[in-house]
Amino acid sequence: MFGRFVSDVPDTLFCFSITHYSRTPENKSMLSWFLNPWMLLGGLAVASPILIHLLNKRRFKIVDWAAMDFLFEADKKNRRRVQLENFILLMLRCLAMLFLALMLARPFLPSSVTAVLQQAQTVERVILIDDSLSQRVVNDSRSSLETTRESIKQLITQLANSSDTEDWLTVMLTSDTSTFLIDNQPLTATTLTGHLQSIDDITVSDQAADYSQALGDLKMHLGGDQNYGRVAYIYSDLRKRDWLIGNGAATADVAGDIDSAAPNKIVQSFADSLLGTFVIDTAGPNDQNLAITSIRTDGLLVANKVINFIVEVANYGDSTVTDLKVLLHVGDGQPQYKTIPSIGPNEKQEIIYTWVFNPARQETGLLDFGQEKTGTRDWRVMAQIDRQSLSGDGLQMDQLSADSARLLAASVIDGIPVLLVDGDPSATSERSETHYLRALEVLGTGLKMNTATVSDLETASLSDYEVIFLCNVDEVSVDRTAALRQWVASGGALVLMPGNRVRAGTFNDTFFNEGKGLSPLKLTSIAGDPTMAKWTNFEVAPQIHPALQVMIDSDASSIGNVDVFSWWTSELGGEADRQSIEVPLRLTDADNSIAMLDRRLDDGRVIVFTVPGDGDWTMWPSSPTFAPVMVDLISYLAGSKKTETSIPLGGSIRIPVDLSAFENRVTVRDPENEKMETIAKPLNPEKPRSVLYEAEFESLGKRGFYDIELKRHSGESQKVLIATNYDPQESQLKRLSKTVLDKNFFGEKVALVTTAGLTGQTIDGGNSELWMTVLVLLMLVLASEQFLGWYWGRNR
Amino acid sequence: MRHIDWKVWSKTDRLYIKEYEEETNLACHLLVDCSKSMGYRSQETGSSVGESGWSKFDYACTAAASLGYLMQQQQDSVGLVTFSNQINQTFKSSSHPSHLKMLLHELEQTTPDNRTDISDPFLALAAQIRNRGMICLFSDLFLDPEELGRALNQFRLRKHEVIVFHVMHHDELEFPFQENTLFKGLETEAQLHTEPRALRQSYLAAVDRYMERVKKVCATAGVDHVLLDTSLPLGGVLSSYLAFRTKSGGKRR
Structure with a gap:
């Protein structure tokens, strides 16, 4: 026709x-x-006004009338007009019934027609592909991504072979929406092969999908030139975390929590201007997953010390998994096995593995300053769910295998590098502070003690040490004081132990410096009884300092038994922020003098003791509590300095480069052993003379270990190991519930289909519904019927 | 010249004209239309005001009887003629009290029949009624006004005083019908199925035009035209007309 x-x-x-x-x-x-074509049957109601009219004609009164002549005269005059008016009213009523039926049938202009109205025989097919980690989920031995690829290939083949429209193809990936995989290329039989190849080459990016971002970019792309029609295909496995605003709001299951920036709102906002919008569901109905969501250690990684690896395992499925074996690989050694007897649905459990690392080199004896630098060794640590221990049903419980392993780059130091600066090296060695402190370097403490003189301090590379003790030191050059301050600010820990060689005035000038210095304490004089005839004791503050905990735990009376014969009287002053100062230890003398002070300074700490660890001053160094307190203090001070060893996939990392020691060229080897180079940039561009640079590596998109190599001027190289891991949120495969989808996400403008359902779809999905127009017409017809009825009735 | 009172002239030397009140032996003929159209009565009894449920004929008879009664009380003689398209009954005028009873009996017995057509009967009547007197016509006047004019002139030529009591039913004046109605002619076979609301305006205009013509014809013939609306109480209408006549009575001769 x-x-x-x-x-x-x-x-x-x-x-x-x-x-x-x-x-x-x-x-x-x-x-x-029509959306409700059967409603068109309502059109039969068009007969109702006619029927009513006919019925009315049959129902009449009979009047025997005398004045027939007048009646005939009036009738003759009126007949034509009345008949015409009645006919018009009848037609209006019939029309109203027709419109009513039409409105209920919800007619729409198919986009094939609207497209033509827009002069759009050219159609751009914009495909957004989810290439996040969850696309690795395996269903019926096929991953979601494979399903997606197959669906797209089928779609574009079908489009290329059909001659209905002239198609152009644009393909975007959620992992990188700033560039296009295929950027508005013609889709014809000749170009099809290339496009199919491009689709085949898509791999899982392993990164989290940010639909707010991706759809925002898509909307911007779609907002461009409107000379031709567009159809959007959004491939997604509809994970709850992907489709909710901020990606983290996994609990938001109600409409109220979803605001206008939410992905579904973005889709709705651009769907109006398109010929069609399809959201294609590529996931299985109920995906199960077991994942390792975190791996961490409980302290500083030091060789010869017991380290705890804490591994968190989560079950994101619906049923309990029993006898789950989890392996911990450290380096190339034999893995450790641990078994979780039972883990319930949506439950997380922690397993603790203990490990002792061997030192990088075997040393003998104690080393003096300058002889040996502290060695570090990087270990590749991986916690993994043993999938072989899962039986057939168990494998079904873990459809996403990629996140069943998690990596950690463990940078293990031989010992915590501590520098002991002795201001009085000539003193009787058995009673000096450095004597007792040096004695701490024994197997199991994980400490590496270096001794230096005051003059050595002036040239030492501060960044090699975690903790520096200044024992009996009262004079340091101005430059070095400034360097010390910077070192503390960037995370170093300085312990001041003024003894009897210290002159109060010089100490105050160097360290107190009218309150602007490192020490907030101003020394006054030495108090007490040097003859050791009288003594006083320590008193621990109610808020117990982490370093002193061991004193309390070991024996409560031990504190009272420690005799202190001499001490520096001091006063707290200066502009240091009182919030950052803590006094964990005092003396029981009349003034309740400060014995120990802890000050936080940016990322580092300064500890000041007014009682040095000197046998002439106090009995403490020879008491059993001294060594544990000092070991704990050093661990506490060193532990406050954290280095990132595991970053989320796609994240970036900055490596500080000290140009005084290293070249500015930094090389990195990615998990696939590809080499890249970066030039370090000044940390603070406003200070051009500063030697502190940093090298930044952006979007580390491969999962595994990155080897970063810094070259020393001497030619040696220092290595930093970085592990990248999946965003643990990606492991949650929970999908949006059907009701949420129906209610909040997809409407008439957006069609939610399965991959199988897509083939049957036409771009009629993006239609322009007309019921509103019909409703307006209906109201107009009814209003005019009423008005005309009233008007003509009034005139008769 | 014969109206000059010569006796007064001879005494006073001034001319006076003699005036008479015709107070005795006035022969009044009541002409009552008993055609079918007069039989129209409202079908919704009680709905119309006034003499509800009365047909035009009932109303006309009552008016004629009342007038006859009043005449007789004044010792005037009263006659009755009932007619439709012919003269049905004629009673000569008489002032005898039993005569009035007979007239009333006759009015009660008569039922409306046939169509209105006054040209022939009135010609005959004009010849029958020799003595000058009063003619009171009670009719709905559903006829050609020209014909009415001619008929009235017959009486006027014989020096009768004629009063036309034009009886109209309230429904005919107001046309209050709403629903679909089949109007069947009382005098003719014609019928009309119509929606009355659509016709009312034109109908009332036609009635108005007709009334105007009737009034004009009556005025031309020097005849009083009194509209009797069946919805109004009869006593009120008659007394107001009689009062009007008393006031203007002298000037009418």
Whole structure:
């Protein structure tokens, strides 16, 4: 029928619309122009006004009338007009019934027609592909990504082979929406092979999908040139975390929590301007997953010390998993096994592995300053769910295998590098502070003690040490004081132990410096009884300092038994922030003098003792509590300095480069052993003379270990190991519930289909519904019927 | 010249004209239309005001009887003629009290029949009624006004005083019908199925035009035209007309 019509009016817009329409096989019937075609049966109601009219004619009164002549005269005059008016009213009523039925049938203009109205026989097919980690989920031995690829290939093959529209293809990946995989290329039989290859080459990016971002970019792309129609295909496995605002709001299951920046709102916002928008569900109905969500250690990684690895295992499935074996690989050694007897659905459990690292080199004896630098060794640590221990059903419980392993780059130091600066090296060695402190370097403490003189301090590379003890030191050059301050600010820990060699004035000038210095304490004089005839004791503050905990735990009376014969009297002063100062230890003398002070300074700490660890001053160094307190103090001070050893996939990392020791060229080897180079940039561009640089590595997108190599000027190299891991949120495979999808996410403008359902779809999904127009027409008809009825009635 | 009172002239030397009140032996004829159209009565009894449920004929008879009664009380003689398209009954005028009873009996017995057509009967009547007197016509006047004019002239030529009591039913004046109605002619076979609301305006205009013509014809013939609306109480209408006549009575001769 249409074909003949077309031949009559060639080369017109209308002609195109009809041909297009008639060729689309899905549009065979006009009924497909209605959402509720059966409502058209309501059109039969058009007969009702006529029926009412006829029935009314049959119902009448009979009056025997005398003045028939007048009646005939009036009738003759009026008949024509009245008949016409009645006919018009009848027609309006019939029209109202028709419109009512039409409105209930919800007609729409199929996009094939609207497209033509927009002069759009060219259609750009924009495909957004989810290439996040969750696309690795395996269903029926096929991953979601494979399903996605197959679906897209089928779609574009079908489009390329059909001649309905002239198609152009744009493909975006959620992992990188700033560039296009295929950027608006023609889609024809000749270009198809290339496109299919590009689709085949898509791999899982392993990164989290940020749909707010991706759809925002897609919307920007779609907001461009409107000369042709567009159809959007959004491939997603509809994970709850992907489709909720901020990606973290996994609990938001109600409409109220979803605001306008949420992905579904973005889709709705651009769907209006498109010929069609399809969201294609690529996931299985109920995906199960077991994952290792974190791996961490409980303290500083030091060789020869017991280290705890804490591994967190989560079950994101619906049923309990029993006898789950989890392996911990450290380096190339034999893995450790631990078994979780039972882990319930949505439950997380922690397993603790203990490990002792061997030192990088075997040393003998104690080393003096300058002889040996502290060695570090990087270990590749991996916690892994033993999938072989899962039986057939168990494997079904872990459809996403990629996140069943988690990596940690463990940078193990031989010992915590401590520098002991002795201001009085000539003193009787057995009673000096450095004597007792040096004695701490024994197997199991993980400490590496270096001794130096005051003059050595002036040239020492501070960044090699975690903790520096200044025992009996009262004078340091101004430059070095500033360097010390910077070192503390960037995370170093300084312990001041003024003894009897210290002159109060010089000490105050160097360290107190009218309150601007490192020490907030101003020394006054030495108090007490040097003859050791009288003594006083320590008193621990109610808020117990982490370093002193061991004193309390070992024996409560031990504190009272420690005799202190001499001490520096001091006063707290200066501009240091009182919030950052803690006094964990005092003396029981009349003034309740400060014995120990802890000050936080940016990332580092300064500890000041007014009682040095000197046998002439106090009995403490020879008491059993001294060594544990000092070991704990050093661990506490060193532990406050954290280095990132595991970063989320796609994240970036900055490596500080001290140009005084290293070249500014930094090389990195990614998990696939590809080499890249970066030039370090000044940390603070406002200070051009500063030697502190940093090298930044952005978007580390491969999962595994990154080897970063810094070259020393001497030619040696220092290595830093970085592990990248999946965002643990990606392991949650929870999908949006059906009700949430229906209610909040997809409407008439957006069609939610499965990959199988996509083939049957046409771009009629993006139609323009007309019921509103029909409603307006209906109201107009009813209003005019009422008005005319009233007007004509009034005139009769 | 014969109206000059010569006796007064001879005494006073001034001319006076003699005037008479015709107070005795006035012969009044009541002409009552008993055609079918007069039988129209409202079908919704009680709905119309006034003499509800009365047909035009009932109303006309009552008016004629009342007038006859009043005449007789004044010792005037009263006659009755009932007619439709012919003269049905004629009673000569008489002032005897039993005569009035007979007239009333006759009015009660008569039922409306046939169509209105006054040209022939009135010609005959004009010849029958020799003595000058008063003619009171009670009719709905559903006829050609020209014909009415001619008929009235017959009486006027014989020096009768004529009063036309034009009886109209309230429904005919107001046309209050709403629903679909089949109007069946009382005098003719014609019928009309119509929606009365659509016709009312035109109908009332037609009635108005007709009334105007009737009034004009009556005025031309020097005849009083009194409209009797069946919805109004009869006593009120008659007394107001009689009062009007008393006031203007002298000037009418």
